[in-house]
Amino acid sequence: MQRLILSKKNQITLASGVLIVIGFFSKWFLNNTDLFLKTLIVASILGIVPIAIQAYQALRVKVVSIDVLVTIAVTGAFFIRNFEESAIVTFLFLFGAFLEQRTLNKTRSAIKELTEMAPESALKQMENGEFEEVEVDEVDVGDILLVKTGAKVPVDGTVLSGEGYINEASITGESVPAGKEKDSKVFAGTILENGTIQIVADRVGEDTTFGKIIELVEEAQDSKSEAERFIDRFSKYYTPAVLVLSFIVWVFSRDIELAITILVLGCPGALVIGVPVSNVAGIGNGARHGVLLKGSEVIHDFSRTDTIIFDKTGTLTVGSPAVSETKLYTDKADQALGYLASIERESDHPLAKAVLEEIGETTFSPVENTEVVKGGGITANVNGHRVAVGNIAVMEKENVELSEEAKADAARLEKDGNSLVLTAVDGRLKVMMGVRDRIRAGVRKDLQRLKALGIKNLVMLSGDNQGTVDIVSRELGLTEAHGNMLPEDKAEYVRKLKEKKRIVAFVGDGVNDSPSLALADIGIAMGGGTDVAIETSDVVLMNSDFSRLPHALGLTKATARNMRQNIFIAVGVVLFLLASVFFSEWMNMSIGMLVHEGSILVVILNGMRLLRYRFRK
Numbered sequence: 001m002q003r004l005i006l007s008k009k010n011q012i013t014l015a016s017g018v019l020i021v022i023g024f025f026s027k028w029f030l031n032n033t034d035l036f037l038k039t040l041i042v043a044s045i046l047g048i049v050p051i052a053i054q055a056y057q058a059l060r061v062k063v064v065s066i067d068v069l070v071t072i073a074v075t076g077a078f079f080i081r082n083f084e085e086s087a088i089v090t091f092l093f094l095f096g097a098f099l100e101q102r103t104l105n106k107t108r109s110a111i112k113e114l115t116e117m118a119p120e121s122a123l124k125q126m127e128n129g130e131f132e133e134v135e136v137d138e139v140d141v142g143d144i145l146l147v148k149t150g151a152k153v154p155v156d157g158t159v160l161s162g163e164g165y166i167n168e169a170s171i172t173g174e175s176v177p178a179g180k181e182k183d184s185k186v187f188a189g190t191i192l193e194n195g196t197i198q199i200v201a202d203r204v205g206e207d208t209t210f211g212k213i214i215e216l217v218e219e220a221q222d223s224k225s226e227a228e229r230f231i232d233r234f235s236k237y238y239t240p241a242v243l244v245l246s247f248i249v250w251v252f253s254r255d256i257e258l259a260i261t262i263l264v265l266g267c268p269g270a271l272v273i274g275v276p277v278s279n280v281a282g283i284g285n286g287a288r289h290g291v292l293l294k295g296s297e298v299i300h301d302f303s304r305t306d307t308i309i310f311d312k313t314g315t316l317t318v319g320s321p322a323v324s325e326t327k328l329y330t331d332k333a334d335q336a337l338g339y340l341a342s343i344e345r346e347s348d349h350p351l352a353k354a355v356l357e358e359i360g361e362t363t364f365s366p367v368e369n370t371e372v373v374k375g376g377g378i379t380a381n382v383n384g385h386r387v388a389v390g391n392i393a394v395m396e397k398e399n400v401e402l403s404e405e406a407k408a409d410a411a412r413l414e415k416d417g418n419s420l421v422l423t424a425v426d427g428r429l430k431v432m433m434g435v436r437d438r439i440r441a442g443v444r445k446d447l448q449r450l451k452a453l454g455i456k457n458l459v460m461l462s463g464d465n466q467g468t469v470d471i472v473s474r475e476l477g478l479t480e481a482h483g484n485m486l487p488e489d490k491a492e493y494v495r496k497l498k499e500k501k502r503i504v505a506f507v508g509d510g511v512n513d514s515p516s517l518a519l520a521d522i523g524i525a526m527g528g529g530t531d532v533a534i535e536t537s538d539v540v541l542m543n544s545d546f547s548r549l550p551h552a553l554g555l556t557k558a559t560a561r562n563m564r565q566n567i568f569i570a571v572g573v574v575l576f577l578l579a580s581v582f583f584s585e586w587m588n589m590s591i592g593m594l595v596h597e598g599s600i601l602v603v604i605l606n607g608m609r610l611l612r613y614r615f616r617k
Helices: 002-007 009-028 033-060 066-079 083-107 109-117 209-222 226-253 256-265 269-288 296-303 312-316 333-344 350-359 392-397 404-415 443-452 466-476 487-499 511-519 531-536 548-583 589-612
Strands: 121-125 131-135 144-147 156-167 178-180 191-203 291-293 307-311 317-328 367-373 377-382 385-390 419-425 428-439 457-461 480-482 504-508 522-526 539-541
Touching (some): 009 083, 033 083, 066 226, 066 256, 226 256, 256 548, 256 589, 269 291, 269 548, 269 589, 291 296, 291 548, 296 548, 307 312, 307 487, 307 511, 312 317, 312 428, 312 457, 312 466, 312 504, 317 350, 333 350, 333 367, 333 377, 333 385, 333 419, 333 428, 350 419, 350 428, 377 392, 392 419, 404 419, 428 466, 443 466, 443 548, 457 466, 457 487, 466 480, 487 504, 487 511, 511 522, 548 589
Parallel strands (some): 307 457, 307 504, 457 480, 504 522, 522 539
Antiparallel strands (some): 121 144, 144 191, 156 191, 291 539, 367 377, 377 385, 419 428
């Protein structure tokens, strides 16, 4: 019976409101006092029933809730025959709860939108080679799927054939479609805007990036910050205190109406709802913009951060080396580059891959008598020529003389942080390439934005040599940069900063970053990094988009600020109402309840502003 009544609470609210309107209409226009009293009595009884049930349920678990205060107040008003107050207070309380639930649902719209984006079916290649539509739960890792224009990508996978543009806003928050071709990665829940592609399933179900986003956002929205836990504890004692205050006022004044009014005005509704709505809205905004905030406590700590530490490779840099400059010392450049590509094709070294990408289409020749030179290179016979590829040490071993021009080029490239790949044919230097990890596009501006948001220290820790680290540091304008750092060294550095009372955030993407991510006040993982880094972190930047970091920091600061505003509004309204009871003659239960419900709506609407937050660059 209780469940049925509570399920009809909105209908009861409507009926109560209609009865009140009928009552006042009959009094003002029909001069029918009897109908006026009867409608208000029915409205009072009808309205108090769901409130009393909620009060009873709260008392069963030894909690003196707002519903208990309102039930006592309305019952008292009813028995002193103040039917206007009892009817209006119950209606306003129920109507306020309706508006509160309606607006709260909007703040959870981000997770709702994400859930609705989840793909339900897929075109799976069967044993006969035909594609058939199946439930997405029937797709296994390794299955080949067909995605057509306008369809949702059902799983995380790799493109086998075809090309097109995919809207990845559900994953990265970026509205500009991303081009996809063979070997490109695609994510579940994204939409193929044009083209047709075949993909192989790499991750399915809850293991997909999209599935993890939904799981993390749901967990974050259900978590509570220290501020929320404090308010819960405060309400636990504050609500009974209002009850005691009301009783004391009645004992000394013998004014039952005054005591009842204090019960209504002392309800801490806006205080209880203000902080959670800010947190939920902030987390929802982050989810829509490619930033996963794992809980309310993360928002509080991140908003106070004064030091951010970055790993270099894969965080400030792309994480894959590329040729930055090529110097040629021969008129037969195509031939020399062809020989170089032929040898590098035999190697699985990261520098070899960068060299092959730089050369592109060329004529490959058969390679014979390949020998790996300890210290960084390869020698082989190509088309009857002895070819040596490697660093300067390899050239010296092969007795290759470097001209003054070549020495100057080598010194300049190394000074700029490049690794050298030299190519000699028959003892003569033909090609010199500088290979280095590329700094992420726009990182310098993003770091400046972090400084503008109040970050005092920008620190880089890397396992690379100090020279390379210093070059990157100068280029990005960092506060500090330390090289030759092992994972335990990074963790120790974080520990020392925390001992100095710094609020530290660590940004990384690899397994070796996990200890530091866990130890820092805030661990921030690049979404394209390893699973263990993502699991260990507090904040995830989806698709490894570094530009999301200023948005994440700005959002947490806006959320923390919004939270303080809501607390100020809630406490201010309660103090104003209680003061008005003792120092004014116009305050009564109805007006108090109207202001009380209005304050709840104000803090909810204030929190909802966070849904529209965008970082202003």
